[in-house]
Amino acid sequence: MDISFILDDLNDAQRQAVTLDESHGLILAGAGSGKTRVLVHRIAWLTKVMGYSPYNILAVTFTNKAANEMRGRVENLIGQQAGGLTMGTFHGIAYRILRQHYQDANLPNNFQILDADDQKRVLKRLLKAMELDEAQWPVKQVQAFINGEKEEGRRPHHIEIGHNPYVAKLVEIYKEYEELCQRGGLVDFAELLLRAHELWLKKPHILGHYQARFRHILVDEFQDTNTLQYAWLRVLAGASGKLFVVGDDDQSIYGWRGARVENIRQFDQDFAGTLMVRLEQNYRSTGTILKAANALISHNDSRMGKQLWSAGEEGDPILLYEAFNEFDEARYVTSQIENWVEQGGQRDEVAVLYRSNAQSRMIEQALMQAQIPYRVYGGLRFYDRAEVKDVLAYLRLVVNREDDAAFERVYNHPPRGIGQKTADSIRQVARDQQISLWQASQMLLENSLKARAKTAVQGFIDLIEQLQDALHAQDLEQQFVKTISLSGLQAHFEKDQSEQGQGRLENLDELISAAAQFDNRAKQQTAAGINTEESVMAAEDESVRLDGTTLIDNPEQSTLEEFLAQSALEAGEQQADAWESCVQLMTMHSAKGLEFPLVFMIGMEEGLFPSQQSQEDASRLEEERRLAYVGITRAEKQLIMTFAQRRRLHGSEFFPVMSRFIKEIPPEYIQEVRLSGRVQPTMEREGSAGFTSSARQNETGFQIGERVSHAKFGDGIVLNYEGSGEHARIHVNFTEFGSKWLVLAYARLEKR
């Protein structure tokens, strides 16, 4: 058999990884070293050469995007056979397993997924019901605690309380939250994994099935796994399954959300007979960029060790620009992008990377002014939008009346006269009786409710019942159309003539067409069902079935339920103006896995990057350094770093120092930019437009050193001023209150 199509375009290290024998594999894949290629070719090798059925292979990723890309590339390589592979995110796969064995997992068959936002709302309500002060028990912290414990695999009874009353209370909340979710058939993200893990431990025959089935488990971005995911993989692999994990300890940047670099560092100790392969040849960046990256990351201790190299050109030095302030920084970035385009470059070949989202604003303004189209990554994605979630909540309630999270979201949205008091009494009854809000409403209807409230609540109950009837025997698209109109959401948003209201209506239309599309695909899948059935038969054990390819083809689940699950598990791409070539703006975190010919790293300053909060702790600082490493290695041809002498942040002025990460790059790879016609910093003042550097004009009417007085702060001396018009601000050192920046228009300063 001709296997050249699998091996021909691989380098030695890649080939070694792809052709590993029956052992565990740990592939240390540097940035741009072809890690996806190795995964894809490994799958081809296993199926075409080693003779494994696609049904014996599981490939796990963190994001849907990665899963989709892998599936596409495997299909290109091995064609139709790829359909039999089980591929997906940790959460997606856990979900399918729970669906398949919902009874054994002690879940109702219509259980719903609670996304992070829903979870927060549920917790908020719970804290209120438990009469806990929100200032003392911030929802965010409680949420982080519960998710953190779940991700460590701990239930409330596992947690060591000791004599800590604070922890004791958190555990109590965790416990109540758990009961609430169980009653409502609600499963949050961490719960998906934890339940699946517990299911395996409790039901050996189910575990045995999956262990027998998944002979080879491939994992992408292994450095990002948390404790639970690691345990999950370990249990699944069992004594005979083979793990093939690909990752890069130097690119571990999610420690703050539970990822453990230790998982990749200690892998070969936990899995005997692991063969390690290093992929160090980089196909992305110039020699200079790689050397700079290598030098930077070598400042971290406890690395597994890796040196990226390239057979390509050395390329241009990294450019370093010291801006006067953030305006100047943005202006410089913009002018460089204009140069790039003038010299024949494309706008979408350019990425501007920053540490925190707040930094995008300046760049956006400058790009807008220069009329350069751009796209900002991050922010709300489609299924996260409020109006979309509203519609989904109605449907969730139709599917599962016990879903309190959905009930809370829509019982009075759009407004239908169920006020605070009525809602409170419903919640009270629900809590006292340990029943759902839905049941509590019905109970209240039977006895104590004033006429007006009664009509309102009855109206809502009738609406949901009516919706259910209306949806019966309709296709998915019609179900959404009906829901949007009957719920009153349509009319509600139509009333809003603003741009925002119009946008919401458009999103609802978009949701309808997403539903139509999903339905079509579902029907196609069913039509091709014979094929699927055959392949399922090929699996070794029919006693427990897992449909590996899709969520479809589960007779107990309606298309609507499938759609609801998918919308929770895949928040959806945020729409981009696809037809226009855009400059890409994003955080360094979201840049991981991407590459661009021209990359800017802006705000390279102590306090910003590395961020203030990471300065003290050595391990967090190392993570920041890895983030810088990720940023640098995104660049293919040219890397430009900038920092500013002064920067306005959170409303006040700072004078930052250049980031240590720049100093950690040997100077021979860096070229400092000096602009010939640059305005002297002391002379430079920003007008209200922000990007003109005219000489200082004093529009304030005050002089530096002048004595002034303020109604609240008393007497002081003018230190400085800036801006003009209504943005003009003045810096005053008050005798009693110290120095403050005041907006001149509001301060009503008086001369003394």
Add this chain to the structure above:
DNA sequence: TGGACCAATCTTTTT
């Protein structure tokens, strides 16, 4: 019930 006003907050984010 919605608008207006005030206070608190300000890494990074996928599922």
Add this chain to the structure above:
DNA sequence: GATTGGTCCA
């Protein structure tokens, strides 16, 4: 400084 969440009032 800008956003967000909460509270207060017509």
